[in-house]
Amino acid sequence: MNQPTGPSSQSTQASSSSELSPPASEGISQNIVWHETTVDRVARESNLTQRGTVVWFTGLSGCGKSTIANELDRLLIGRGAASTLLDGDNVRHGLCSPPSGLAEEHGDEFAARFGLGFSAVDREENIRRIGAVSSLMANAGLITLAAFVSPYRRDRDRVRRMVEADGRPGDFLEVFVDTPLEVCKQRDPKGLYKKAIAGEIANFTGISDPYEAPESPEIHLRFREGMTPADAAVEILQAMVDRGVFQSRS
Numbered sequence: 035m036n037q038p039t040g041p042s043s044q045s046t047q048a049s050s051s052s053e054l055s056p057p058a059s060e061g062i063s064q065n066i067v068w069h070e071t072t073v074d075r076v077a078r079e080s081n082l083t084q085r086g087t088v089v090w091f092t093g094l095s096g097c098g099k100s101t102i103a104n105e106l107d108r109l110l111i112g113r114g115a116a117s118t119l120l121d122g123d124n125v126r127h128g129l130c131s132p133p134s135g136l137a138e139e140h141g142d143e144f145a146a147r148f149g150l151g152f153s154a155v156d157r158e159e160n161i162r163r164i165g166a167v168s169s170l171m172a173n174a175g176l177i178t179l180a181a182f183v184s185p186y187r188r189d190r191d192r193v194r195r196m197v198e199a200d201g202r203p204g205d206f207l208e209v210f211v212d213t214p215l216e217v218c219k220q221r222d223p224k225g226l227y228k229k230a231i232a233g234e235i236a237n238f239t240g241i242s243d244p245y246e247a248p249e250s251p252e253i254h255l256r257f258r259e260g261m262t263p264a265d266a267a268v269e270i271l272q273a274m275v276d277r278g279v280f281q282s283r284s
């Protein structure tokens with residue numbers, strides 16, 4: 035795991051496209067003006083001796099996104115990296131709360147307007163918010179692991195464009211956790227498939243809602259019997275090293 039990478043070689047290339055110019059949201063309003071920051075991404079990455087990156091896990095509920103992302107996070111932290119993990123269920127407890135999580139504090143109108151469920155448009159907004167947060171984290175130099183069903187190709191591709199426009203090409207790695215629906219149903223770690231099949235959960239991905247598989251993910255984790263979450267995490271870490279987005283320090 036000794037590939038040439040790190041801020042000195044890769045991150046310096048970011049300076050012209052990251053914080054020296056407005057990100058993808060340029061032109062948002064005539065009254066909102068981009069303010070250049072004093073410290074740029076390259077300086078942050080240099081302090082961290084790593085390259086800010088978004089590793090985006092997508093796949094059906096129960097395919098293993100959270101388990102594998104947590105394992106990868108553990109490996110990265112163990113190797114001295116500054117990484118962080120955004121996980122679907124957890125983010126839906128805060129930034130992307132459902133209406134029921136907002137009503138008491140903010141009232142019904144606010145909850146109906148900003149709370150998110152699982153319709154296509156709510157998922158679009160969910161992924162837009164998380165994509166923007168992921169991009170900010172990558173700009174702060176963090177290796178950002180994001181684990182979301184993110185069933186729509188268009189939503190994932192938008193995040194890719196935003197992350198790369200804010201940073202540089204190659205900053206977004208899509209990991210397709212390709213576990214067959216039958217296996218996910220069998221695992222059913224939260225009992226959600228059982229409920230969805232019984233009609234107790236609407237718009238459930240794979241049952242009553244679509245999942246659009248990535249066409250050319252950077253990392254395609256095909257299910258195979260006997261593959262452990264640790265095996266999968268090592269495979270992703272190796273792909274990160276091979277692509278020059280991570281240099282092992284131990």
Ligand SMILES: Nc1ncnc2c1ncn2[C@@H]1O[C@H](COP(=O)(O)OS(=O)(=O)O)[C@@H](OP(=O)(O)O)[C@H]1O
Pocket residue numbers: 094095096099100122123126152156157158160161181182183184185224226235236237238239
């Ligand atoms: N209708 C429906 N469809 C899919 N998933 C559902 C649904 N309702 C609740 N859940 C639970 O919410 C988790 C998915 O949240 P995400 O934010 O990742 O979804 S999405 O990216 O906006 O599609 C998902 O987490 P994971 O199982 O970890 O994928 C489920 O636990």
Ligand SMILES: Nc1ncnc2c1ncn2[C@@H]1O[C@H](COP(=O)(O)OP(=O)(O)O)[C@@H](O)[C@H]1O
Pocket residue numbers: 093094095096097098099100101102181221223261262263266
């Ligand atoms: N190779 C594997 N990779 C990931 N998870 C696995 C694997 N084999 C079995 N599992 C189990 O499958 C379940 C996956 O659940 P989870 O990680 O929450 O999936 P998701 O986040 O995609 O909904 C966990 O109970 C995990 O222990």
